[in-house]
Amino acid sequence: MTCEGPEIYRGPTVEDAEAEITIIRCEKCGYAHVFPLPQQAEERYSSGKYFSAQRVSGAACYDDEWVKLREYNTLVYDKRLRAIRRFALSSPLRLLDIGTGLVPRWLMHCSDRGETLEGWAGVELDPRARGYGEAAIFHDLDAVQGTFNAITLWYVLEHVADPAGLLRRAWEKLEVGGVLAVEVPNDFSYLQELAFKGRKPAPWVSSSHVNYFNEDALRLLVLEIAPFAAINDAVYTFPVEIAALLSYSLSGNYPHNVNEMRTLGEQLPQLAIRTECGCAPIGRSVCMFFGKE
Numbered sequence: 001m002t003c004e005g006p007e008i009y010r011g012p013t014v015e016d017a018e019a020e021i022t023i024i025r026c027e028k029c030g031y032a033h034v035f036p037l038p039q040q041a042e043e044r045y046s047s048g049k050y051f052s053a054q055r056v057s058g059a060a061c062y063d064d065e066w067v068k069l070r071e072y073n074t075l076v077y078d079k080r081l082r083a084i085r086r087f088a089l090s091s092p093l094r095l096l097d098i099g100t101g102l103v104p105r106w107l108m109h110c111s112d113r114g115e116t117l118e119g120w121a122g123v124e125l126d127p128r129a130r131g132y133g134e135a136a137i138f139h140d141l142d143a144v145q146g147t148f149n150a151i152t153l154w155y156v157l158e159h160v161a162d163p164a165g166l167l168r169r170a171w172e173k174l175e176v177g178g179v180l181a182v183e184v185p186n187d188f189s190y191l192q193e194l195a196f197k198g199r200k201p202a203p204w205v206s207s208s209h210v211n212y213f214n215e216d217a218l219r220l221l222v223l224e225i226a227p228f229a230a231i232n233d234a235v236y237t238f239p240v241e242i243a244a245l246l247s248y249s250l251s252g253n254y255p256h257n258v259n260e261m262r263t264l265g266e267q268l269p270q271l272a273i274r275t276e277c278g279c280a281p282i283g284r285s286v287c288m289f290f291g292k293e
């Protein structure tokens, strides 16, 4: 299968002003991706280069960036955990988190909220990643034994050269009645293009991202590889496009505290209600839940 489709971006990435990458809206794959696809997309994670890299926002590493956004991330994680608890039919929760990061923030959050993490597992290619509490960390998905009733893929599919292959392996690890939760950046939306018209680099073009999804492309990808059932409407996160159109000054792609979210919300009450509640395809990322029946 040869990838082909219209070119939607050619230019530098936010991390590298000298780089020139090409992104196509691939008609074969059904989503936009870098062209040609890098052969060793995962190498930067297994070699430990990714999590120590300087970030554009000035944070020293990926985890520092997470900490800067702690208030916002905590709010989102609380919503994600509540949704998974609602959708995963069997109890207790046995969760597999693919792409835990160097510091397994999601697992730590679940532990803070009273989950025992017993029988839980995480997967992170970086050899420095360590487990947390009862949850063991593996550096290879194939090394994970058994099945789970919840699998989370937070900001992973945009980084891998073969997202369909990863989803197929996740399907094999998911029990009937279980839930797969996927969140990816929502990229190249009409409003984003309008808000950041002609800007190079486009603020969502990252040198670590191979794929560029939106809700339709994500749904298509997941439902094509296995008989998953989509079990809710997509949930969108912070409407960064609206903030940009209104010239709100944000230091990154997300608000750095709840006050920053509220400031925007007070100006646009409907957005305050709809942000993180599922609405029009506006928002920096999109989260979807799929069931295995």
Ligand SMILES: [Zn+2]
Binding pocket: 002, 003, 004, 026, 027, 028, 029, 030, 033
């Ligand atoms: Zn393709």
